[in-house]
Amino acid sequence: METNVVVKQQYCAAVRKEAQLIETRVYPENDLLVMDSFRVKKQECALGLECSMDDHVHCVWAGAGNTDPFAEG
Numbered sequence: 001m002e003t004n005v006v007v008k009q010q011y012c013a014a015v016r017k018e019a020q021l022i023e024t025r026v027y028p029e030n031d032l033l034v035m036d037s038f039r040v041k042k043q044e045c046a047l048g049l050e051c052s053m054d055d056h057v058h059c060v061w062a063g064a065g066n067t068d069p070f071a072e073g
Contacts, residue, residue, distance in 0.1 A: 001027045002041065008070050012047060014059060020046040021061070021070045045070075 005023050012019035022045070025038040045051070045061035052062040060068050 001029055003027070007043070010070065012045075012051070012069060014062075014069075015047050015051050017047060019061075019069070022046055 003025055005025055006020045007023050008021040009018055011017070021043060023043050024041040026041050027038045045059075048061045048063070051059060052064075059065050061070070
């Protein structure tokens with residue numbers, strides 16, 4: 001079973017909006033009692049596409065750059 005979980009939320013100055021860091025988590029399907037064990041399939045910013053289309057490619061979540069605003073805050 002896959003589910004998306006908001007791991008962190010903070011203001012992003014590049015797009016002037018609240019941004020969310022989202023993890024896609026995969027839980028084992030054969031054991032529903034062990035819901036605290038999961039594998040992270042991917043992490044992404046909810047505004048990553050919008051940000052990269054507006055030339056804010058300084059952020060790692062927009063696909064380029066070395067700045068990780070979620071690690072800083």
